[in-house]
Amino acid sequence: xxxxxxxxxxxxxxxxxxxxxxxxxxxxxxxxxxxxxxxxxxxxxxxxxxxxxxxxxxxxxxxxxxxxxxxxxxxxxxxxxxxxxxxxxxxxxxxxxxxxxxxxxxxxxxxxxxxxxxxxxxxxxxxxxxxxxxxxxxxxxxxxxxxxxxxxxxxxxxxxxxxxxxxxxxxxxxxxxxxxxxxxxxxxxxxxxxxxxxxxxxxxxxxxxxxxxxxxxxxxxxxxxxxxxxxxxxxxxxxxxxxxxxxxxxxxxxxxxxxxxxxxxxxxxxxxxxxxxxxxxxxxxxxxxxxxxxxxxxxxxxxxxxxxxxxxxxxxxxxxxxxxxxxxxxxxxx
Numbered sequence: 331x332x333x334x335x336x337x338x339x340x341x342x343x344x345x346x347x348x349x350x351x352x353x354x355x356x357x358x359x360x361x362x363x364x365x366x367x368x369x370x371x372x373x374x375x376x377x378x379x380x381x382x383x384x385x386x387x388x389x390x391x392x393x394x395x396x397x398x399x400x401x402x403x404x405x406x407x408x409x410x411x412x413x414x415x416x417x418x419x420x421x422x423x424x425x426x427x428x429x430x431x432x433x434x435x436x437x438x439x440x441x442x443x444x445x446x447x448x449x450x451x452x453x454x455x456x457x458x459x460x461x462x463x464x465x466x467x468x469x470x471x472x473x474x475x476x477x478x479x480x481x482x483x484x485x486x487x488x489x490x491x492x493x494x495x496x497x498x499x500x501x502x503x504x505x506x507x508x509x510x511x512x513x514x515x516x517x518x519x520x521x522x523x524x525x526x527x528x529x530x531x532x533x534x535x536x537x538x539x540x541x542x543x544x545x546x547x548x549x550x551x552x553x554x555x556x557x558x559x560x561x562x563x564x565x566x567x568x569x570x571x572x573x574x575x576x577x578x579x580x581x582x583x584x585x586x587x588x589x590x591x592x593x594x595x596x597x598x599x600x601x602x603x604x605x606x607x608x609x610x611x612x613x614x615x616x617x618x619x620x621x622x623x624x625x626x627x628x629x630x631x632x633x634x635x636x637x638x639x640x641x642x643x644x645x646x647x648x649x650x651x652x653x654x655x656x657x658x659x660x661x662x663x664x
Contacts, residue, residue: 386412390421402432413441419448426458438462453484461490469495469506477513480520488513488526489556496533503530521547525556537564553584555591562594574598589618596627604635622654629661 393408409425412418422445429438439462445455456475463472469491480486488510495506507530514523524543531540541564547557558581565574578595585591596610611628618624625644632640641661648658 386416402428406432406434406437410437410441413444417448419445422448426455430458430461435462435465439466453479453482457484464491464494467494467497469498470502473509480517486522488522489529492526492529495530521550525560528560532560532564537567540564555585555588559590566598571601604631607631622648622651626657626661
């Protein structure tokens with residue numbers, strides 16, 4: 331059964347799935363062999379319509395109004411419950427997208443698995459399942475789902491799975507890397523696989539091979555943000571600081587709104603040009619005024635530059651934060 335959603339509802343879930351795979355193009359119509367022996371005109375079957383029970387309709391209506399009121403937990407609970415009751419692909423898809431939007435990984439996985447029970451080949455369902463499994467620290471379980479997306483031509487994010495694998499015990503990392511290598515042999519031009527393998531190698535101190543891989547990606551896509559992040563980190567690990575600084579400046583100029591790139595640039599500049607580093611941290615402070623790590627970095631630069639009053643003024647508001655009060659007291663004491 332196909333449900334009709336409001337424009338507001340549709341926009342919400344388009345935004346929620348912005349990082350997911352590209353929309354799947356509907357399959358072409360099946361060609362009819364007009365040269366068959368009986369030449370019978372095929373009769374188009376009437377679509378089977380299974381009406382929802384009244385209580386399901388009520389729950390779904392409550393869920394949509396909850397979305398309008400930004401009561402997302404209520405909406406998600408209703409959609410998940412009705413996805414289990416109705417086994418309807420549309421309801422399960424809505425629940426999966428909303429859970430992904432809310433970073434509710436367990437619920438996203440539950441909904442995606444319900445969706446896949448009805449539509450086993452759906453690329454988006456597999457992508458959401460893979461992402462939820464990775465965020466739940468299950469990279470080996472996530473890998474087959476993401477591989478299925480790749481084999482069916484969807485957009486992938488193996489780097490997220492690799493990042494999840496890095497926090498696992500050594501045997502899990504080795505198995506993940508081995509399975510990733512097999513996939514790369516099957517799909518030698520797949521950039522997402524190269525980025526994921528480069529990330530794994532970087533954290534295993536195999537910087538030279540990782541740099542070769544990531545530069546293959548940048549040769550194909552010079553502005554690939556994941557590749558730029560890994561490349562600049564690798565250059566710093568290899569003590570190629572001037573080259574790292576040049577590449578970081580290029581990366582920030584190309585992606586001026588990326589926090590991680592600008593933070594790397596600022597940290598690199600601390601070693602060579604304190605004033606330039608201050609400028610970068612001030613820009614970060616303007617964009618992320620409540621980020622305690624940026625505030626502390628700015629205070630340390632002010633202290634290093636001989637302005638303890640400016641450092642004190644930056645640190646004092648952190649005394650009101652339970653998470654940062656001890657560090658703030660320590661730095662203010664200095």
